[in-house]
Amino acid sequence: MTVLICIPCLMTGGTEVQTLNLVQALIAGGHRVVTVCYFENCEDMVSRFQNAGCEVVCLSPDGIRIDGWRGILFLYKGLRSVLKQYKPDVAHVQYMAPGAIPILLLRLLGMRQILTTAHTAADIYPSLKLVHFIQRHCVRAFTCITELAERSFFGSSQLYDENYPLKKRNHFTIYNALPTSLPIAQKRSTVNCPMTIGVVSRLESIKGMDLVVPAFAKVKAAHPEVRLLVVGDGSLRRQMEQQVQAAGIIDSVEFVGSQPQEVLAQYYDRIDILLMPSRSEGFGLTAIEGMARGCVVVAARVGGLPEVVCDGEVGLLHRKEDAEDMAYKIGQLIGSHAELSRIRANALLYVSRFSIERYLALIVNLYSKL
Incomplete structure (x- = not known):
């Protein structure tokens, strides 16, 4: 199936590296992946997504962030165009600010299979009412990157595994992964000199x-x-x-x-x-x-x-x-x-x-x- 990854920016942070892991996992699973970046982007990270086999759409080629109602209208038009062109089966929203607005816009535009990943704990949000509304009514699964973060949002947590029974609405934790460029060392017993x-x-x-x-x-x-x-x-x-x-x-x-x-x-x-x-x-x-x-x-x-x-x-x-x-x-x-x-x-x-x-x-x- 075709999966649309939605993310505010494609710079060089840990969230982008982890989103690249998601892209690589989906492509390895046989899915077509399209990433839409709303605002800031750099050529190096865009190229890394493309080299992984992902199609990338930058709504703002110059990377300028648009706030307020103009920003909402900008996102609405951009997402509508992407949905019309690629007809994705699933949208996976990377839940950084702005994260809630794209989810609501995707629902308004007819997307029914939406997943979202929160890359922070709940302490950065002044209120969780909108998060809880989104989890209960808008997304199929709300995933967190630590159980601590999941508990801060919902009061309970569960690590996802292969036996998890997917319900109509879900929240669970899937840990971030190591980049493919950093394999686990077999052994390291010596200390550098000098330390x-x-x-x-x-x-x-x-x-x-x-x-x-x-x-x-x-x-x-x-x-x-x-x-x-x-x-x-x-x-x-x-x-x-x-x-x-x-x-x-x-x-x-x-x-x-x-x-x-x-x-x-x-x-x-x-x-x-x-x-x-x-x-x-x-x-x-x-x-x-x-x-x-x-x-x-x-x-x-x-x-x-x-x-x-x-x-x-x-x-x-x-x-x-x-x-x-x-x-x-x-x-x-x-x-x-x-x-x-x-x-x-x-x-x-x-x-x-x-x-x-x-x-x-x-x-x-x-x-x-x-």
């Missing part, structure tokens, strides 16, 4: 990047040999570079900028301890990417991270916005190679639940029941 702490992230406040250098400076004062690798770019890069200069640790920090998804494995392989001090995180794709390559994750106790990074077993959690606690947790790992090795071994086994093969099987099974 390397790293981040792979957009360098933005929401990712807690302003906390990284202060925490690293505290660790380095006790362990002079450690190094920091910063993979990514963003509005805080200049501030982070200034923090490095002020702390007098220029020789111990390396900024490599943004890197293509296809080469990230080689950077993860250089990192022993991966930091995720996010202020908000729906799932934490970087966490499972790092675990797949043998990094030990030290992450903030926010959003979906406590569910993905089981504290003390496959990683360590620190208090939100607390550089001191982050530095303490890093120090625990540096001070005990045996503990670091134990957690790393656990993570390499644990991360298989997020494999692309498992995700593909669940998506194919779900769509077979529609």
Whole structure:
């Protein structure tokens, strides 16, 4: 059947990477896939969707976002044109703002088989009345990326599996999956010399990047040999570079900028301890990417991270916005190679639940029941 994937933007974030996984799973299942992007888009991500075998329609070629009633009219006309041209059997809406409006417009335009995926928890919404209305009356399935997020929306949760009996209206959790470009390492028993702490992230406040250098400076004062690798770019890069200069640790920090998804494995392989001090995180794709390559994750106790990074077993959690606690947790790992090795071994086994093969099987099974 023909599946229409609806998404506000096609940039380089974790949501787009996960949506690409969805596209690849559907194509592997024998479906024709069309992705419609409403607003912002970049050539690289559009090309990656097309190379996967997906047809891409950008409603706004220049990527300009339109708000208010003009935006609703713009979406209505764009979706109507796409439905008329491609005649999809199913629409799968990626539920980021705006997410509710396209669902309502698709129903108005006659779509009956609609699925939606929420990429955040409910705490970003001032009210859940519209979400509950959509789940009960508009979509066949409302899927979440963590059980924590599902409970925040609906008060209960259930992991989807092949035995799930699909009803007229459903909500359940399907975990995000590792990108195909990041295979799970078979083994990683050695520690880099010198030991390397790293981040792979957009360098933005929401990712807690302003906390990284202060925490690293505290660790380095006790362990002079450690190094920091910063993979990514963003509005805080200049501030982070200034923090490095002020702390007098220029020789111990390396900024490599943004890197293509296809080469990230080689950077993860250089990192022993991966930091995720996010202020908000729906799932934490970087966490499972790092675990797949043998990094030990030290992450903030926010959003979906406590569910993905089981504290003390496959990683360590620190208090939100607390550089001191982050530095303490890093120090625990540096001070005990045996503990670091134990957690790393656990993570390499644990991360298989997020494999692309498992995700593909669940998506194919779900769509077979529609």
